[in-house]
Amino acid sequence: MARIDKEEEQAVLKVLRSGELCRYGPEESTVAAFEKGIAEKFGVKHALATNGGTASLIVALYAAGVGLGDEVIISGYTWIATPSAVVIANAVPIIAEIDESLSIDPDDIEAKITPRTKAIIPVHMLGMPSDMPRIKALAEKHNLVVIEDCAQAMGASVNGKRVGTYGDIGCFSLQQSKILITGEGGVVITDDDDLYDRARMAHDAGNLWGISKQSQAAFPGMNFRMDEIRGAVASVQLTRLDDYLQNTKIRNAKLRHAIADVDGIEMRKCHDEDGDCNLSVAFFLPTPDLAVKFGEAMGKHGVGGGPMYTHGNGDRHVYPNWHYILEKRTYHPNGLPYSHPAYEGKIHYSDRMCPRTLDYLSRAVCIGIQPDMTDEAIDKTANAIRLAARDIL
Ligand SMILES: Cc1ncc(COP(=O)(O)O)c(C=O)c1O
Incomplete structure (x- = not known):
């Protein structure tokens, strides 16, 4: 629909x-x-x-x-x-x-x-x-x-x-x-x-x-x-809403089932699988380098993929790319809120300040799930993941 x-x-x-x-x-x-x-x-x-x-x-x-x-x-x-x-x-x-x-x-x-x-x-x-x-x-x-x-x-x-x-x-x-x-x-x-x-x-x-x-x-x-x-x-x-979530749930489960026996990838943890909106299937590769190679291999098998963070990829979902936050820029040159005496902290941002975040995201491959994703698209994605694992891992 x-x-x-x-x-x-x-x-x-x-x-x-x-x-x-x-x-x-x-x-x-x-x-x-x-x-x-x-x-x-x-x-x-x-x-x-x-x-x-x-x-x-x-x-x-x-x-x-x-x-x-x-x-x-x-x-x-x-x-x-x-x-x-x-x-x-x-x-x-x-x-x-x-x-x-x-x-x-x-x-x-x-x-x-x-x-x-x-x-x-x-x-x-x-x-x-x-x-x-x-x-x-x-x-x-x-x-x-x-x-x-x-x-x-x-x-x-x-x-x-x-x-x-x-x-x-x-x-x-x-x-x-x-x-x-x-x-x-x-x-x-x-x-x-x-x-x-x-x-x-x-x-x-x-x-x-x-x-x-x-x-x-x-x-x-x-x-x-x-x-x-x-x-x-x-x-x-x-x-x-309920239909949407039901549809993503079915499709997510199908894809996860189809790749359940792929060795060398580790599914991301979820605090409540039943409470997930099932908008993605994400898994970790052992290293960032392997995640890049895995994405390339998936691409060769017809499905785009790749790590959720690579240095300098410009994705503003990941903090190192929030340059105007890290540089403490605001709309006014007075530099509020950082410069005001009411703020007694001394915040120093750096693009490497959360290394575990970068590690997880640079090893994570994330596949989006749509509520109208067809069985063919799910099979094709699962196949690309299986073949990428065979080629790379
Ligand atoms: C996590 C998160 N927070 C806030 C927003 C902001 O929502 P909006 O684009 O409706 O202002 C978005 C939108 O992409 C988001 O993904």
């Missing part, structure tokens, strides 16, 4: 014909309906639609009161939007190692906590859940806020509990490459009434819709509102 189908078309047409494109126009807003649907699906009190995953992260950081003087621990493997959002909130990103699950290593989180640490942002990359029970326990022990970056992982879970509901706030993206899509779009979820009020203020230029003037939540915000057209698409997309 196409990712965008007749139902989305009809829902969008309905909005266009109504002439009410902003959520505050119609009596029955599509954005409000989407938020209601998300809150029900995730079993949370509040969902707030935004216009992107980056916007969601910024809203969450503002809602949590993260700002000047604060440090936020994030994963060394994430899209550049995660550290960028932290800097935009005037806090300092502290980059932590990942482990064999390709998500943030809780031991390294703990090693990097300082008196300035305010929040942790675990990122559920490629739809794979981070070790949320441990991260949550760490946060409770050190009194830290947890903001989950679930941009790539709508529907993932750990021990039956969905990611996005472990942290104080969960942030999702609906951008074109994600599980549910509106082109651009996002949503934040929380059970906390105050965080929700603050998130609403942050995402809506400090508008006081339904928030009393006396409320502590009142402060100037941005405009990260979702519009009715996207609300309409998002509401339909949400009805497709």
Whole structure:
């Protein structure tokens, strides 16, 4: 089935014909309906639609009161939007190692906590859940806020509990490459009434819709509102979530089964196989050099592949390529947040500061799984992996 189908078309047409494109126009807003649907699906009190995953992260950081003087621990493997959002909130990103699950290593989180640490942002990359029970326990022990970056992982879970509901706030993206899509779009979820009020203020230029003037939540915000057209698409997309995940699950299992007896490759660890969105099959080669050769050999057998990180490959999912973060650049020459006296730390970034992250990613080969991947495509991929292993290992 196409990712965008007749139902989305009809829902969008309905909005266009109504002439009410902003959520505050119609009596029955599509954005409000989407938020209601998300809150029900995730079993949370509040969902707030935004216009992107980056916007969601910024809203969450503002809602949590993260700002000047604060440090936020994030994963060394994430899209550049995660550290960028932290800097935009005037806090300092502290980059932590990942482990064999390709998500943030809780031991390294703990090693990097300082008196300035305010929040942790675990990122559920490629739809794979981070070790949320441990991260949550760490946060409770050190009194830290947890903001989950679930941009790539709508529907993932750990021990039956969905990611996005472990942290104080969960942030999702609906951008074109994600599980549910509106082109651009996002949503934040929380059970906390105050965080929700603050998130609403942050995402809506400090508008006081339904928030009393006396409320502590009142402060100037941005405009990260979702519009009715996207609300309409998002509401339909949400009805497709379970099917999407079922389809990736079947295909992922088929591919993994087909390569289960290949010697010399080691599957990446997952904190909960049942809670994986199954968007990829990733495995490690013994060395980075072998991973490069393995990718080349797969290419010869008709399927593109290769390590997730090679030095200088420019992929902004991997921290050495976040040059404007590592060089502490910001939009203004005053150098905030790094230079402000409220920040008492002395952060020094280097492209080699998380060697284990680089080791894992430079040895990892990752195959993307699509919900409509055909049996032929799965067989062809499995075959290329088997032949590459025969040629190289
Ligand atoms: C892990 C992660 N965080 C945040 C984002 C930002 O989402 P958006 O592009 O919707 O702003 C993305 C998008 O690619 C992402 O992959």
